[in-house]
Amino acid sequence: MNTWKVTLAFRGARYALPTALLFGGLAPASGSFAQETYRLDGGRVAIYNLAGEVEVVRGRGSQVEVDISRGGADRARLQVEVGRVGNAEALRVIYPEDRIVYERMGRSNTTIRVRDDGTFFGNRSFGGLWDGDEVRISGRGRGLEAHADMVVRVPAGVDVAIFLAAGSGRAGGLESDLGFRTASGAVEVAGIVGDVDVDTGSGSVTIADVEGDVTADTGSGSIGLEDIRGGRLSADTGSGRVNGSNVSVGELHVDTGSGGIRIEGLSAADVECDTGSGSVHLGMLSDVDRLVVDTGSGSVSVEVPRDFGAELELDTGSGGISVDVPDRVVESSRRHHFRGSVGDGDGTVEIDTGSGGVTIRRG
Numbered sequence: 397m398n399t400w401k402v403t404l405a406f407r408g409a410r411y412a413l414p415t416a417l418l419f420g421g422l423a424p425a426s427g428s429f430a431q432e433t434y435r436l437d438g439g440r441v442a443i444y445n446l447a448g449e450v451e452v453v454r455g456r457g458s459q460v461e462v463d464i465s466r467g468g469a470d471r472a473r474l475q476v477e478v479g480r481v482g483n484a485e486a487l488r489v490i491y492p493e494d495r496i497v498y499e500r501m502g503r504s505n506t507t508i509r510v511r512d513d514g515t516f517f518g519n520r521s522f523g524g525l526w527d528g529d530e531v532r533i534s535g536r537g538r539g540l541e542a543h544a545d546m547v548v549r550v551p552a553g554v555d556v557a558i559f560l561a562a563g564s565g566r567a568g569g570l571e572s573d574l575g576f577r578t579a580s581g582a583v584e585v586a587g588i589v590g591d592v593d594v595d596t597g598s599g600s601v602t603i604a605d606v607e608g609d610v611t612a613d614t615g616s617g618s619i620g621l622e623d624i625r626g627g628r629l630s631a632d633t634g635s636g637r638v639n640g641s642n643v644s645v646g647e648l649h650v651d652t653g654s655g656g657i658r659i660e661g662l663s664a665a666d667v668e669c670d671t672g673s674g675s676v677h678l679g680m681l682s683d684v685d686r687l688v689v690d691t692g693s694g695s696v697s698v699e700v701p702r703d704f705g706a707e708l709e710l711d712t713g714s715g716g717i718s719v720d721v722p723d724r725v726v727e728s729s730r731r732h733h734f735r736g737s738v739g740d741g742d743g744t745v746e747i748d749t750g751s752g753g754v755t756i757r758r759g
Contacts, residue, residue, distance in 0.1 A: 552570075
C-alpha cells in the first residue's frame with residue numbers, strides 16, 4: 397500500500413487515510429487487460445471474487461461501479477457475470493478451474509467451496525448456503541494462473557458486501573453499511589458512517605473512524621479499533637491481540653482465544669471481555685451498568701473515572717487483588733477474593749482470572 401497519507405474531512409471528523417484508499421491506488425498487474433468497468437443498480441450489492449486485492453471507496457450517482465484489472469497468465473479465461481443473487485444485485489468473477497494459482501499468497505494456500513454461479517460463503521445479511529465444489533487457491537504449483545483486482549465505488553445509501561477468498565481488502569469514506577468477508581487476508585476499514593461487519597479466516601483487521609455498529613472477527617490475527625461510535629461493538633479473534641482507543645458504544649463484547657485485550661478511552665454501559673490466555677486492560681471514561689471480565693491466564697486492570705460506582709466481585713486463582721478507589725464498602729476481602737461496593741454502588745463488576753492479579757484504580 398502507498399504509505400503517503402492525506403487527511404479526509406468527514407462529517408466534522410478528520411482521519412488520516414492512505415492515498416490509495418482515496419484515489420484508487422491499485423497498480424494494474426503487469427501485462428493485464430485494459431481495465432473493465434461494470435455498473436450495478438439497487439440498494440444492496442454483493443461482490444464475489446476468489447483472488448485479488450479489493451478497494452471499496454465512495455462513489456457518485458446511484459450505481460455501484462466496479463473497476464476490474466485482470467492479472468496472471470490465464471487471465472483471459474476469467475468471466476464476469478452480473479445479476480440478481482438472493483436479495484442483492486451481484487457481480488461474480490467466475491474461475492473455470494478448481495485449482496487457482498495466486499502468486500501473492502507466497503507459500504500459503506486456502507480451500508473454499510464455490511457454487512456454479514461463482515458465489516461462496518454464507519452470509520446472514522445477503523443470504524446463501526454452505527455448498528458448492530471444493531476449490532484450492534495457492535501461491536505456487538499447477539492450476540489456473542489468474543486473479544482480479546478491483547476498485548468498488550459505492551454511492552451513499554447503498555449497502556455492499558464483499559466476498560473474497562484470498563487477498564487483502566481496504567474500504568474508506570463510505571456512507572453505507574459494509575460487509576467484508578475473506579478466507580485469507582488482512583482487511584482495513586476507515587471513515588464509515590454505517591454498520592461494519594468484517595470477517596476473515598486468517599489475517600489482521602483494522603477498523604477506525606466508524607459511526608455505527610461494528611463486528612470484527614478473525615480466526616488468526618490481531619484486531620485494531622480506533623474512534624468507534626455506535627450501539628454495539630463485537631471483536632473476536634482465535635489467536636491475536638485486540639487493541640482499541642476512543643471507543644464509545646452502548647455494548648462492548650471482546651473475545652480472544654489467545655491474546656491480550658487493551659482498550660483506552662472506553663465509554664460503554666455494558667462491557668464483556670473474555671480471553672483464554674492474555675491480560676486485559678480497560679481505561680474507562682464512563683460509569684457502567686455491567687462489566688464482566690474472564691481470563692484463564694492473565695492479569696486484569698481497570699481504570700475508572702472519579703464518579704464510578706458499582707458492586708464489585710473479584711476473584712483470582714493465583715494473584716493479588718488491589719482496589720484503589722475511594723468511598724468503598726468492603727463485604728469480603730481476602731488475597732484471592734474481593735466483594736464490596738464503590739461509589740453509589742449502581743452497576744455490577746465481575747472479574748475472574750485463573751492466574752494473574754486484579755487491579756481497580758482511579759484513572
